[in-house]
Amino acid sequence: MFNIERWQEIFEAISKNKLRTFLTGVSVASGIFILVILLGAGKGIQNGIQNQFAQDATNRISIWPGNTSKEYKGLGIGRETKLKNRDYEIVTQKFEDYIDNKSAIYSVWSGNIVFGKETGTYRVEGVNPNYQFIENASIVEGRFINLSDIENYEKAAVIGKKVATDLFKEKNKPLGQSINISGMMYKVVGVFTDPGGEREEQRVFIPLSTAQKAYSAGDNIRSMAFTMPKETNFNKAVAESKKFTEELGKVLKKRHMIAPDDESALFINNSLEEAKKIYQMTDIIQAFFWFVGILTIIAGVVGVGNIMLIVVKERTKEIGIRKALGASPASIIAMILQESIFITLISGFMGLILGLLVWAGIGPSVESDFFSHPEVDFNIALTTVILLTVAGAFAGFIPAYKAAKIKPIVALRDE
Amino acid sequence: MIEIKDLHKSYKTGKSELHVLKGINFSVKEGELVAIMGSSGSGKSTLLNILGILDEADSGTYVLDGVPIKNLNETLASQYRNKFLGFVFQSFNLINYKSALDNVALPLYYQGIKSKERNEIAMSYLKKVGLETHSHHLPNELSGGQKQRVAIARAMASHPKVLLADEPTGALDTKTSYEVMELIQGINDEGKTILIVTHEPDIAAMCKRNVILRDGLIVEDKYITQQRVTANV
Ligand SMILES: Nc1ncnc2c1ncn2[C@@H]1O[C@H](COP(=O)(O)OP(=O)(O)OP(=O)(O)O)[C@@H](O)[C@H]1O
Numbered sequence: 297m298f299n300i301e302r303w304q305e306i307f308e309a310i311s312k313n314k315l316r317t318f319l320t321g322v323s324v325a326s327g328i329f330i331l332v333i334l335l336g337a338g339k340g341i342q343n344g345i346q347n348q349f350a351q352d353a354t355n356r357i358s359i360w361p362g363n364t365s366k367e368y369k370g371l372g373i374g375r376e377t378k379l380k381n382r383d384y385e386i387v388t389q390k391f392e393d394y395i396d397n398k399s400a401i402y403s404v405w406s407g408n409i410v411f412g413k414e415t416g417t418y419r420v421e422g423v424n425p426n427y428q429f430i431e432n433a434s435i436v437e438g439r440f441i442n443l444s445d446i447e448n449y450e451k452a453a454v455i456g457k458k459v460a461t462d463l464f465k466e467k468n469k470p471l472g473q474s475i476n477i478s479g480m481m482y483k484v485v486g487v488f489t490d491p492g493g494e495r496e497e498q499r500v501f502i503p504l505s506t507a508q509k510a511y512s513a514g515d516n517i518r519s520m521a522f523t524m525p526k527e528t529n530f531n532k533a534v535a536e537s538k539k540f541t542e543e544l545g546k547v548l549k550k551r552h553m554i555a556p557d558d559e560s561a562l563f564i565n566n567s568l569e570e571a572k573k574i575y576q577m578t579d580i581i582q583a584f585f586w587f588v589g590i591l592t593i594i595a596g597v598v599g600v601g602n603i604m605l606i607v608v609k610e611r612t613k614e615i616g617i618r619k620a621l622g623a624s625p626a627s628i629i630a631m632i633l634q635e636s637i638f639i640t641l642i643s644g645f646m647g648l649i650l651g652l653l654v655w656a657g658i659g660p661s662v663e664s665d666f667f668s669h670p671e672v673d674f675n676i677a678l679t680t681v682i683l684l685t686v687a688g689a690f691a692g693f694i695p696a697y698k699a700a701k702i703k704p705i706v707a708l709r710d711e
Numbered sequence: 712m713i714e715i716k717d718l719h720k721s722y723k724t725g726k727s728e729l730h731v732l733k734g735i736n737f738s739v740k741e742g743e744l745v746a747i748m749g750s751s752g753s754g755k756s757t758l759l760n761i762l763g764i765l766d767e768a769d770s771g772t773y774v775l776d777g778v779p780i781k782n783l784n785e786t787l788a789s790q791y792r793n794k795f796l797g798f799v800f801q802s803f804n805l806i807n808y809k810s811a812l813d814n815v816a817l818p819l820y821y822q823g824i825k826s827k828e829r830n831e832i833a834m835s836y837l838k839k840v841g842l843e844t845h846s847h848h849l850p851n852e853l854s855g856g857q858k859q860r861v862a863i864a865r866a867m868a869s870h871p872k873v874l875l876a877d878e879p880t881g882a883l884d885t886k887t888s889y890e891v892m893e894l895i896q897g898i899n900d901e902g903k904t905i906l907i908v909t910h911e912p913d914i915a916a917m918c919k920r921n922v923i924l925r926d927g928l929i930v931e932d933k934y935i936t937q938q939r940v941t942a943n944v
């Protein structure tokens with residue numbers, strides 16, 4: 297393998313047979329190139345989709361009340377479940393370990409909002425400061441509801457971008473303006489945007505405490521929402537959230553005298569279960585790209601094998617001459633294999649680097665909501681190059697072996 | 712140098728079998744210059760290929776320089792070809808992507824000689840055939856006669872004991888043929904054993920011994936007075 301003389305002989309054959317070298321090289325390089333592009337695209341789509349769902353707080357758990365549909369401990373059906381501040385306190389204390397962000401919510405579906413001559417009906421939600429992260433809302437200007445708003449029953453409002461454009465048009469800056477919500481004046485302290493789009497941006501957040509007072513709700517709450525700490529292992533995350541929701545259901549049902557199997561008195565929604573389907577979809581996409589990639593590689597191996605067959609066929613006469621001059625069968629095999637391995641390896645690397653360069657070059661410009669960071673695992677690509685080289689060598693070995701075996705007189709007769 | 716006894720060879724094509732060599736008895740001493748003649752299809756090339764270990768006989772014995780040539784594997788056969796034999800073909804059989812020099816150096820590569828020494832030796836043989844100025848030409852940049860001279864230089868470069876030439880002048884005109892024969896006579900003068908297959912009586916006359924094949928048998932074998940090429944031109 298490290299015989300300089302032999303390498304010289306091979307380099308001579310390679311450099312003097314440019315077309316042959318070029319054709320072998322191009323087929324290998326393009327195979328690897330396509331694979332790298334495919335893997336990159338697969339990864340990009342996967343990242344894109346996962347980002348989408350990361351934006352929507354995939355691990356959100358919501359609880360809202362309903363009416364009982366089963367008798368329990370002598371209590372009739374059709375009772376309304378009433379969630380209170382106390383429920384929220386107990387739950388957040390008891391499940392502290394499960395919970396990352398938390399908020400109780402008192403919302404009004406249609407709150408009438410007036411600013412000057414402009415008026416509109418929007419959903420008004422009394423929430424806790426953490427709610428921003430549960431919604432995954434981002435602040436455009438100003439701030440979100442904070443703890444002192446809650447403690448001081450501040451009449452502060454954080455409005456959605458849509459609400460801001462509706463009420464203030466282009467003319468006025470929303471921050472610091474006073475708006476009338478259901479007959480009471482609030483100061484706009486922030487404007488938010490939501491990845492959910494316009495529909496989600498037609499909302500106004502006010503402090504929970506203020507909302508309860510303004511709408512005379514006492515200590516009633518309409519719902520609770522939580523997120524759970526991020527898990528790196530998705531299946532574990534699903535299992536954890538399932539456990540959490542079950543426990544949560546048990547505790548609340550017991551407190552409100554609800555039959556354990558009553559499905560309509562309390563609703564608990566676990567968004568992670570939904571997300572699981574999405575993740576499975578990205579897995580399928582990923583698997584598809586792998587499948588296509590592997591087919592490409594198989595095609596590449598077959599291609600290299602074919603080229604080796606042709607190369608050996610083309611060189612039959614040369615092989616005959618070499619054997620007449622004293623070349624042993626082993627040296628013929630070594631010559632052909634070494635040449636093929638060398639070309640496959642070099643061109644494989646070129647295809648690899650070209651593919652990586654393409655992604656490095658166009659990656660940032662194709663970045664979008666559903667496509668992000670199309671990186672390729674270098675090790676996987678490298679393994680593929682080596683695999684292709686080995687496969688090419690095997691594919692080349694059979695014709696090389698046959699060529700080395702044929703009698704020189706037969707080889708010499710070849711035209 | 713060469714000793715063959717009762718050599719038989721037949722080719723199978725499909726169902727029919729063609730008996731080409733039907734018991735050849737023949738020996739060549741060192742320093743001989745033998746012309747093998749005969750009509751087309753009489754088995755001249757077949758005989759020469761067997762002598763050159765490019766092909767195998769079906770039966771009979773062949774001893775080359777005291778070494779019995781029998782049931783050799785390819786590796787050993789290639790060693791013997793490299794050590795004992797030099798070939799010159801009608802169609803030259805140069806490697807078309809290698810320069811004249813590299814073609815001549817190729818048998819030395821298979822002897823394991825390093826490239827510097829290889830090129831020196833190859834150059835000296837090119838000089839001998841008068842082509843030192845063409846050492847870097849590719850075969851297709853050479854005339855037929857020049858190609859055959861390169862082929863002769865290549866056959867000589869590995870210091871073979873026997874030079875085998877199958878119609879070396881078959882593709883050349885008379886003048887070039889004589890130039891090639893002059894070269895062969897010169898090499899023979901230095902003591903090399905040479906066997907030439909030829910159709911042409913004037914070429915045969917330039918050898919020292921003429922063997923005539925017919926239907927797979929030697930029908931005539933005589934020593935002649937060699938005609939020198941220099942006297943002819
Ligand atoms: N590989 C082969 N398979 C079958 N038959 C063959 C083969 N090689 C040669 N023959 C036959 O053997 C016979 C002798 O062939 P050979 O090449 O030895 O003749 P030759 O005397 O060299 O003829 P020429 O002067 O035309 O070169 C011919 O009839 C030829 O058709």
Ligand SMILES: [Mg+2]
Pocket residue numbers: 755756757877
């Ligand atoms: Mg012949």
